[in-house]
Amino acid sequence: MSYDVDIASLTEKYRDMQVAAHPDRVAAESEEVKMRAVQFSSFINEAYDSLKDPLKRLAYILSLNGLDVEKVSQSDLGMDLLMEQMQLRESLEELPKDESAIEDLESIKKDVQEKQKQRLDDISASLGEQDFESAKKLYHEMQFLYKLLAEIEAGEEARLGY
Amino acid sequence: MALLQIQEPGGKPAKVLHRLAVGIDLGTSNSLVSALCGTGVETLPDAEDRHLLPSVVQYLSQGQPLVGYEALPGLVDDPENTIASVKRLLGKNLSELKNLKQLLPFKFDGQADESSPAIATVSGSKDPIDISAEILAVLKQRAEDCLKGELEGAVITVPAYFNDAQRQQTKDSAQLAGLKVLRLLNEPTAAAVAYGLDSREQGNVCVFDLGGGTFDVSLLSLQKGVFEVLATGGDTNLGGNDFDHALAQWVKQQSGNNEELDASERARLNQLAVDCKHQLSEQQEVEISWKGWASTISNSDLAGICEDLIKRTINTCRRVLRDASLTTSDIDNIVLVGGSTRMPVIREAVADFFGKQPLTDIDPDKVVAIGAGIQADVLVGNKSASDFLLLDVNPLSLGIETMGDLVEKIIPRNTTIPVARAQEFTTFKDGQTAMTLHVVQGERELVTDCRSLARFELRGIPPMVAGAAKIRVSFQVDADGLLSVSAEELSTGKKAEIQVKPSFGLKADFVEEMLQSSHEHAHQDMELRSVKEAQLEATQLLDAVANARAADGDILSEQEWQQIDGAIATLQKEMNDSSANRIRELTEELNRCSGDFAAKRMDLHIGQALKGESIDEVVENSP
Numbered sequence: 001m002s003y004d005v006d007i008a009s010l011t012e013k014y015r016d017m018q019v020a021a022h023p024d025r026v027a028a029e030s031e032e033v034k035m036r037a038v039q040f041s042s043f044i045n046e047a048y049d050s051l052k053d054p055l056k057r058l059a060y061i062l063s064l065n066g067l068d069v070e071k072v073s074q075s076d077l078g079m080d081l082l083m084e085q086m087q088l089r090e091s092l093e094e095l096p097k098d099e100s101a102i103e104d105l106e107s108i109k110k111d112v113q114e115k116q117k118q119r120l121d122d123i124s125a126s127l128g129e130q131d132f133e134s135a136k137k138l139y140h141e142m143q144f145l146y147k148l149l150a151e152i153e154a155g156e157e158a159r160l161g162y
Numbered sequence: 163m164a165l166l167q168i169q170e171p172g173g174k175p176a177k178v179l180h181r182l183a184v185g186i187d188l189g190t191s192n193s194l195v196s197a198l199c200g201t202g203v204e205t206l207p208d209a210e211d212r213h214l215l216p217s218v219v220q221y222l223s224q225g226q227p228l229v230g231y232e233a234l235p236g237l238v239d240d241p242e243n244t245i246a247s248v249k250r251l252l253g254k255n256l257s258e259l260k261n262l263k264q265l266l267p268f269k270f271d272g273q274a275d276e277s278s279p280a281i282a283t284v285s286g287s288k289d290p291i292d293i294s295a296e297i298l299a300v301l302k303q304r305a306e307d308c309l310k311g312e313l314e315g316a317v318i319t320v321p322a323y324f325n326d327a328q329r330q331q332t333k334d335s336a337q338l339a340g341l342k343v344l345r346l347l348n349e350p351t352a353a354a355v356a357y358g359l360d361s362r363e364q365g366n367v368c369v370f371d372l373g374g375g376t377f378d379v380s381l382l383s384l385q386k387g388v389f390e391v392l393a394t395g396g397d398t399n400l401g402g403n404d405f406d407h408a409l410a411q412w413v414k415q416q417s418g419n420n421e422e423l424d425a426s427e428r429a430r431l432n433q434l435a436v437d438c439k440h441q442l443s444e445q446q447e448v449e450i451s452w453k454g455w456a457s458t459i460s461n462s463d464l465a466g467i468c469e470d471l472i473k474r475t476i477n478t479c480r481r482v483l484r485d486a487s488l489t490t491s492d493i494d495n496i497v498l499v500g501g502s503t504r505m506p507v508i509r510e511a512v513a514d515f516f517g518k519q520p521l522t523d524i525d526p527d528k529v530v531a532i533g534a535g536i537q538a539d540v541l542v543g544n545k546s547a548s549d550f551l552l553l554d555v556n557p558l559s560l561g562i563e564t565m566g567d568l569v570e571k572i573i574p575r576n577t578t579i580p581v582a583r584a585q586e587f588t589t590f591k592d593g594q595t596a597m598t599l600h601v602v603q604g605e606r607e608l609v610t611d612c613r614s615l616a617r618f619e620l621r622g623i624p625p626m627v628a629g630a631a632k633i634r635v636s637f638q639v640d641a642d643g644l645l646s647v648s649a650e651e652l653s654t655g656k657k658a659e660i661q662v663k664p665s666f667g668l669k670a671d672f673v674e675e676m677l678q679s680s681h682e683h684a685h686q687d688m689e690l691r692s693v694k695e696a697q698l699e700a701t702q703l704l705d706a707v708a709n710a711r712a713a714d715g716d717i718l719s720e721q722e723w724q725q726i727d728g729a730i731a732t733l734q735k736e737m738n739d740s741s742a743n744r745i746r747e748l749t750e751e752l753n754r755c756s757g758d759f760a761a762k763r764m765d766l767h768i769g770q771a772l773k774g775e776s777i778d779e780v781v782e783n784s785p
Contacts, residue, residue: 015388019551023580023641027631028342038640042582049577149687153484162477 003061005051014048055146058123058139065132069139076140085144088112092152099159109152115158118144164336169759183315183542184305185352185534188294188332189402190249191374191501194528195219195301195477196535197309198544203356203535205528206308214527215304219296220244221285229300240435241267241425243283247403248297250375253328255279262399267425294335319530322348323396323557325603326615329643333627339511344541346642349373350380351391351554352533353499357524358384359536359550365494366392370512370520371530373500375401379478381486381493390553393486393576394620395478402439402502405468410435412467417455439464443504465507465654472511479515485576496520499529550608553578553647556639563600566694572637575605582638586652589633593625599635601645607687608694618647624654692742698739700749704730707756710763717762729755 019025021044023037050056059069091108101156119142126135185196192214196205205213212231220228220236221243228236236244245268245552251259251419256270256279266489271287274280279287298318305313318341320332329346336343350369357367364384371378378396382389393641410431414423423431430633434452438459441448465472483489496512498520503509512520561569562585572583587597597620604612623631632652639645650657708728715723729752 015390015551015553018553019388022551022553024541024551027541038580038638039582040213042580042638045578045581046583157480162480 003057003124005057007052010048010051014044017044053118054123055139055142058127058135058142061127062132062136062139067132067136068135069143072140075133076137078137081137081141081144088148092148092155095155097159101159102156105152105156105159109149109156110150112145112149116142116149120147174647181314181542181544182309182311182353183317183535183538184301184309184313185588186298186301186316186318186341187349187352187531187534188249188297188318188320189217189373189530190247190376190403192215192527193297193301195305196528196531197305198535198539203532203539205531205535206304208304215297215300216246217248217297218244218246219248219293221283221288223284227285227296229296238426238429241429242269243285243711245281245288245293247375248290248293250399250403251279252294252331253325267428291331291335291338294332295338298336298339298341302339313341314756315342315538315542317345317347317352317534317541318343318346319349319352319534320666321371321373321396321398322378322380322394323376323398324351324614325398325558326397326643326645327613333642345539346644347537347552348378348380348394348554348557348643349530350378350394350499351382351389351552352531352537353497353524353529354380354382354389354533355536355550355552356385356529356533357521358382358389359496360524363495366488366492368479368493368496368516369397369499370475370479370496370503371396371499372502372508373401374502375399375403377401377475377478379475379482381482381488387550388553389550390578391555391576392437393482393513394555394557395482395485396557397478400471402473402500404471405464405502405505406432406435406439408471409439409464413438413450413452413455416457417452419453419455424742439505443506461506464498464505465510468507472507473680475508476511476515479512490516493518498522499524499526501527517732520523526589546595554643555579556581556643558603558613559605560615560639560645561602561612562606562635563602567609567696568691568694569602569604569607569609569612573639577639579643580641582636584634584636587633587635588629589623589626589631592628594628594631595623595625596621597623597633601637601647601649607691611687615645618649620649622656623651624656626653648737689742693740693745696742696745696749697737698747700733703749703752704733707752707759710756710759714763714766717766718759722758726752726755726759 010097018041021037021040023034023041026033050060062069088108092105095104119138123138123142124133126132126138182197184206187194187196194205194213194215196203196643199206207213208230210216215230216234218230218233218237220233220240222228227233233244237246241298244430250262255277256274257276259266259270259279269282271280271282274287274289278289280287281293302313302316316336318332318336320329324332333343333346350371353369354367354369357363357369364386367382367384369378369380369382371380376396376398377400378394380390380394383392413435414431431452434450438448438450442459442461442464447458450456450457483493493516496518497514498509498512503520503526504513509520509522540550540735555578556573557575559571559575560573561571564570569629570585572585573581589597599618599620600609601615601618602609602612604616606612620633620635623633633649634652635647635649637645637647648657707726718726727749733745733752736748740748
């Protein structure tokens with residue numbers, strides 16, 4: 001199974017499926033038909049949601065290979081990762097709480113986005129080699145980067161008074 | 163059902179069944195009804211050819227209430243019995259109503275429940291559901307008169323940002339008015355349908371909907387007849403009424419009049435503000451006078467007076483873009499909906515933010531009703547000429563209360579509906595047969611900061627050892643955005659009985675719009691959650707040590723206990739107002755100190771266990 005997905009064609013397929021399955025299409029039918037449509041439509045939404053996002057997609061692929069991302073073990077969090085996390089966290093915390101920090105925040109953000117891009121390539125490579133253990137490690141690293149990105153953006157908004 | 167007779171050439175007339183369905187825009191200030199007329203969906207007028215129906219109801223001491231234009235004079239003459247903007251009252255409890263900035267001139271019914279307030283009118287106690295039903299009944303009658311037949315259903319629009327309580331009450335009023343609700347449709351989505359089908363444009367559209375009392379922003383992708391909502395946001399307490407109020411307050415302040423006004427005078431001042439606002443949509447400068455004071459006011463003055471309100475709308479646009487992972491340059495068109503978007507100050511702010519002019523040739527008053535009418539035709543079962551599909555989202559996250567007042571999000575906001583998610587729970591005590599689940603709506607980390615949706619009581623859980631039961635609870639949000647819950651105990655397959663107790667109340671001072679406050683508090687929330695979790699761990703360790711001490715405390719000497727006692731004391735002292743990091747530090751310290759004790763206990767128990775038992779017996783008896 002390839003990790004990389006063409007989002008445009010995934011979206012097109014998703015829409016075609018919903019056009020076929022959605023409860024609105026069977027509005028005049030019996031309650032049973034409508035209920036089944038709701039179930040199908042919900043399932044299609046779940047599937048699209050899981051595949052559209054790179055992190056959720058990875059979690060799904062790992063689950064197909066017996067790995068549960070909810071269970072984190074010691075081997076999943078290497079020393080390098082912990083160090084990197086601490087450094088990034090510290091650099092965020094040291095910034096002033098006002099607008100003067102925006103430039104620095106932007107550059108940290110770019111750094112994090114670069115790291116995310118790199119991780120995506122690594123994930124693709126690991127999965128290509130069927131190395132699911134490494135892929136799981138990368139999952140946890142990506143998860144941290146996502147959280148950090150959200151915090152950076154929240155920090156920017158707070159400083160800009162949004 | 164209206165029967166259209168179609169004559170076959172030279173043959174017997176064939177009867178074609180066409181089900182009558184309408185779209186209803188139940189607005190804060192004005193309402194409309196629309197239906198398929200001939201080739202297209204149009205709004206239906208009254209006998210005086212007026213399409214809008216003011217959402218005003220005046221109760222009389224005798225006879226039916228006045229609804230619409232006839233009730234307008236009552237706002238000034240009879241403020242206690244004339245209710246406008248009833249939409250703002252839906253889904254709110256008494257304390258929340260009293261907190262609304264607009265001073266409401268009504269008397270509240272003292273006998274009514276805190277969670278479902280009612281107004282004491284000259285015609286009896288009336289709650290928001292009753293009042294909304296009066297408006298809907300007039301629209302229903304208008305439709306049946308125009309279409310000459312009985313209605314089979316209606317699509318009623320609601321602000322995208324309406325919560326579950328507000329939606330349920332809207333549905334209840336429709337039912338009270340004798341209407342079958344085909345769908346509760348989000349207003350921006352309805353507008354997008356009307357716009358999209360008419361323009362045949364594809365791409366990303368932003369619908370900016372500023373009505374009389376509510377504000378919604380939705381981002382949609384229109385592609386080949388599929389209208390997919392990417393993200394939605396808003397404020398159900400922000401609308402044209404607030405601009406009126408700000409302007410009225412400014413006039414009062416400028417005029418130097420400080421005395422308190424009675425209800426009639428307030429209504430008159432408000433009307434003055436409304437008229438002035440309308441005039442500013444036609445002219446750049448307007449003359450205004452009140453109680454001897456006179457001046458001129460321009461649009462840039464208005465922008466200054468309403469700066470905060472305008473900023474709130476733009477910030478919501480920002481947030482919605484972020485939720486959809488889009489930037490302003492990704493938006494192809496901006497559609498303005500709602501009478502309040504006629505204000506030049508709003509149009510300028512929107513154009514500024516998006517870097518392009520919004521579309522203004524769409525009638526902002528009618529577009530929502532028309533979209534609803536189009537959807538009604540499809541949902542009632544007529545074969546529609548337009549082949550389109552709406553994919554909408556839930557606007558607010560749904561979560562469950564877990565230990566320590568925390569919220570576990572089950573279905574995050576902006577998830578495409580319908581959607582089903584499941585969560586597994588287990589029992590806390592041995593033999594537990596029931597469980598209460600508290601479902602909340604909102605974006606905050608703590609339960610008390612979210613809106614309580616309902617409490618589900620699960621009964622009939624087979625009695626087991628604590629933690630052994632595996633109860634899978636399924637949350638289903640349907641296409642109307644309403645939640646239903648089912649549960650099953652997995653090991654026995656038993657389906658637990660569920661009783662839903664909807665709770666529309668919240669503590670008195672919760673007035674702030676949920677999503678906005680959540681963003682302001684995101685940082686504090688994260689830290690607060692972290693602290694709560696650390697406190698929980700600390701409490702668990704303190705309990706464990708205390709229990710162990712009660713059982714085997716005498717293994718250690720008094721001196722050895724001194725060190726542990728020190729660690730216990732420090733933790734207890736600091737855990738209630740320290741940072742999460744500090745609490746964790748102290749918890750770790752206690753863990754370390756009591757490590758020796760734990761090891762000695764282990765030795766003791768193994769020793770006791772082995773005394774007089776063979777290895778085999780020990781192995782046999784171990785859990």
